[in-house]
Structures are given as structure tokens and as C-alpha cells.
Amino acid sequence: MYTCIKNARVILPDRMLEKHSILIEDDRIINVFPDDNVALPSDCKIIDVEGKYVGPGFVDIHCHGDKDNWFYDDPVAVSRSHLAHGTTSIMATARLLPTHEEVLDSVIAIADGVEEDPDTTVIGIHMEGPYMNPKYGAYRDRSRIPKREEYYEYLKAGKGLIKTWTIAPELENINQMVADIQAATKGKTIFQVGHSEASREHISTLFPSGLKIGTHLTNASGRFVDPPKFLGTREIGVDESVWLDDGVYAEVIVDYHGSHVRYDMLKLIIKIKGVDKTIIITDSTVAEYAAPPVYEGINDVNYTDDGELMGSALTMDKAVTNV
Template identity: 30%
Template sequence: MSQRTIIQNGKVIFPDKIEENLSIVCEQGKITAIVKPEQVTPSADDRVIDAKGNYVSAGFIDIHTHGGGGHDFMDGTVEAFLGAAETHAKHGTTALLPTTLTSTTEELIKMFATYKEAVKQNKKGAKFIGLHLEGPYFAYNQRGAQDPKYLRNPEPEEYNRILEASDDIVRWSLAPELPGALEFGKVLREKSILTAVAHSDAIYEEVLDTFDAGFTLATHLYSGMSTITRRNAYRYAGVVEASYLIDDMDVEIIADGVHLPKSLLQFVYKFKGPDKTALCTDSMRGAGMPDGESILGSLEKGQKVIIEDGVAKLPDRTAFAGSVATTDRLVRTMVEIAEVPLVEAVRMMTLTPARILKIDQQKGSIQQGKDADFVIFDNNIHVSYTIIEGNVIHNS
């Protein structure tokens, strides 16, 4: 008989409610039963986890992160991947999408091999569930902290080479108004790769056309995207407005309390709702690190940034340069600042990102048959346990 993991004495958060007086039984990395405590008798071989009255949630899923703990995925080393994954696991992340920055094709392809090796060696960190390529196909005026020297338009010769070099790409973010972007989007849709609108100067009509071509997600809503603009004296709605007007468009937000103030967090929640809004860290290497100087991107080719006021900024402080958030902070921000009910804030960090990535049959909620990924935290969203596929990864 294989060892079971049994979680007891917790307030279990389901997608639509919180229940107490339950025991969750896990075997071989899966949830095998959710029953009353008297219906399961632990054996001497079982690992019994006492939640001590704290909340038990499905594991947090971060679909957009560049690193953490002093590591960036663009460092291109296995150590960077593992270090970032371990840092985020301490804060409740059980699965994540390592995300790239604008770079050369050669740098990307080199990183693909590193990713595969990191997947094999990752035993103590959040599980890698695929790669997210952010760029290099962005609008110059919406580049944010992305290095402008690497910006370019999508060309079949280049993106086909990239796609042929890796079967781990599950998401690609780009500006849909660029020449060739519509055709590229159709290629990504044929390969079942999630395509997202990002760092874009598009107007509503352009976004609508590309939504039909497969651009179904808005990358970090409000950050690096157009809003109402004038062209030849006429007003046009931008990407922000399109994200609301297109009912089936999913959005992700950096809910660190800095990138978006309380009013915008509440606006997104009210008009897109928890089922269409995923929380993401968009964290750089400074996540989980003290304030001071840091680097956005690889140690070799990255840009210097400053971490202060709970966010990374460009040295001249003219723009944010990525967040230093962790997933527990995102949930805490939505509950304490945006005043969103805990159940819905957790859903935006679990089931909604799982559904967007089409892995909600395996992850994203506490349900029999799904992966045994859990976070146990208190009323202040301070994490005491992170459990991945039934294994305790973090215990504070």
C-alpha cells in the first residue's frame, strides 16, 4: 500500500464555498477522497497534516513570472530555474509558466534546452507547466521595460524556427497590430498555443479581428497597452476597452497593489469578474528579495533596475520594470485592498488560470481525481504549507 497524505482540520476552499470538518486524502500525487474525518482512519505509514484551522486552498498557479529569489529565467541556467521555482513555492505557488523577455532568437533557443533539464531536476520548487514567450514582437511605444533593441515584427522564418526548437511553448504574448501578427496568431492557434495581446498600440477593431484569430488573453491588463486615443481627430477605443467589450476575452492583472490601484483592481473585478480574471505576479528576480539595485533580464544582458516601494522601477523611475510580487501577496491584495471575497480571490489564483491554460481537468481546484496541489495559509494569507502532487515542498 502506497503512503497516503491526509490533510485534516482545515477550512477547505472550493471554487464557490468554504467547508470545514473535512479530510482530504491523496495517493500517488492525486486527490483520492474528500470525506468526513470519521470516514478515514490514518495508518502508521500515512503522512497526516494538521491544518490547525487554517485555510486549505488548491495550489496557486502563476501564468506569468520571470523569476524570483535573485534568479531570472533569462539567466539561462538550471540553477536559476530551480532557485526561482523554490522561492515561489515558499509563497504558495505550485505551478508556474517561466516567462522570457525580448531577446535574440539564439538566446531563446539556448534557454529551451535549459528548461528541459530544469524540469528533470525540479524536486523542491513550483512545477514547470510550459514556457511563456513574452515578445519580442511588441509595439515600441508600449515596450515598458522591455529592451527596445530586440523589438521586431513577426517573420515566418524566425518564429517557425523558434517553434521548431521547442515543444514546451504553451503561451506567446505579442502586439496583434504588427505586420504579420495576424498570420502568426493563426499559426499559434493551429499549434494550440495560447496567444495573448501584449505591449500593444492596437485599437479595438484590430483587437477584435485578432481575437477571432486566437488572441484570447490580455497580458497584464493596463500595463503596456493602449487605451482611448485620437487618430485624425477621431477617438478610438484601445486594447483596454477591447478587453472589456469582448466578453470572452480573458485578462490577467498584476495584483501587487502597485501596478494597479484599489480602484482599478475593483473595476476589473466588477466588469470582468473572477472567472475571466487571472492574477499573475509578472515577477522579476527581485521577488522575495530585499530592496535595492537589481537586474531585469539575464545577468549578462539585462537592464539595471531599482527595487523600492514594493515594485521594480527603471533607474530614472519613469516606469515600473516588473513586479517583485509573490502569489500569496496577490491574493492578500485582492482581499485586503480590493475587498474581494476570499473564495473569489483564490479562484483568480487557481481555477481561472488553470482554465485559461486548459489544465483545469488536472489542476485549479480541490476535487477528487485532480492533482494533489495545496496551499495552507492563515487569515493574513501567510503560507504555512505548500504541497505539490502530495509532497510537502514547503513547511514554515
């Protein structure tokens, strides 16, 4: 079956093509050409997008839900909600819940929901915690030290879908956890540093074990030596460690007002890491609480019951336009 998307502004890696058509056979693009420049197959379905942009789908590697549902509430509804905004591949990100049993149940719910949906856009599960530093992030008191029996249960419940895992490298037992997870998954798990004040040494020690991403940089991150060794100086922290290593990617939450990442900070991150190592994410969460009065009018981020930042109300189409 042939489909032709015509009258499009086609986005390519290095340029945009005005008034072009895209010819698709089954599920594969076979040609891109100027409008009305190629004879189409007689059975071709034509879709006129009337000058709208057409490009690759977005990939969101850090998303907890949409405005109505957490991923564990309804994985199908959440993934389709984000698909409507151009996200064709998404990592269902586990929420930091109060108990092991609640986290486990959420992973089971996500994995079962994905398994039952043949058209899912979910490409994996991102475990954000619970093995993070209890000094950092929303609901930080829910973070804890790794326990072997717990993380093996998460792996089993995930049915092979757990692809990435945010950890705090400075925690007790974390190196053993990383080794166990990599042994169980044959080295296929990607680790992320986040909600952490790990030293450069803590972080670099885990590079050979699959630590490749910094989780939502400049958010919930600190420094291992604080106060600094010498008054008036600055120690290297988690963010700087991620910037320093060319092999590590940097997640950024790009909301409109720069609530998570200030405008100039975003410019600095992109300048250091480059566009190929900077990952735009939504960190989308359910809007459970109203914005505190001081943040009135900022409507693309979410808050805890205490008025702290708790992810965003972004979709990827909005996030990309904010860069």
C-alpha cells in the same frame, strides 16, 4: 499510501470548511470530512496543519523568475521558489532580451531545465515578445517586427513547451506569424495581446486564430487612434477591447499599493470581466535595481535602471491576498 491532512481550514469554490480533514490516497483526494469523524486507515500518515488554510494550488501564467534568478538562469530553483508560496503550476515566461540569439538561448535554457527536472511545476513557456510595439513597456526598444526564421527557431527550441505568446496585433507581419505558429502547433497556441496599441479591429481579427488573453491589463497598453478623432473624446484601446469581449481573459498584476493596477481600476476590471475571466498573475522579475526615491517603501514591484516599472516581486500567495 494514505495521508490525512487534519485540523485544516479547507477552501472550497463557494465556502470554507473549519476544522476539517482531507484524506488522500496516493496522489488523489478521496474524502473531506469533519475532524475526528472518520476512522482512518492504520497505515495513514497524519499531518496536523494546526488551523492553517488548505486549498488548491495557485496557477501563475505569467512569471519571469524570482528575486534571485530569471527562469533561464535556473528553471528548477525558480519553480521551487514559487512552489514554496503555493504555486503548483507555473508558466515560465521568456524575458524580452536585446537580441534574437539571447532570446533563443533563454528559451533553450528553460526547455532543457524543465526536461531535466522530473518534479517540475512548469507547465509551459509564455513567450512575452519579442514581437510587441516598441512604444510600450520596460526595455521597449527590444521589441521588433516578426521574422519567420526567428519564430520557427523559438518553436523548435521550446520543445513543445511554448503554450502562450504575447504579441502586438498592429505590427507588420503579425497575422502571418500567428497563422504560421498555429499551423506548426496544430492550433494549440494561445495568443495574448500586450505591449500594444492595437485597434479593436486588429484584435478581433485574431479571435478566431487563438487570441484569448489580455496581457497585464492597464500596463503597456495604448490606443491605435491617438489623439482621438474628436477633441475631448476617447477612442477604444487595447484594455477596452479585452473588456468588451466575453471570450477574452484579463491578466492583472495585483501588487499591494496598486502600482500596476489602481484599486478602483481593479474593481472595474473584475466588475466587467467577472472573477472567472480575471487572471491574477505575478509578472515576477529579478530585483536588479533599487527603487527610485519617489517609490521608496513600495517593495513588491521591480524597476529598470531608468526607474520604470519592470514586473513585480510578488508571489501568488501575496497577490491573492491583495485582491
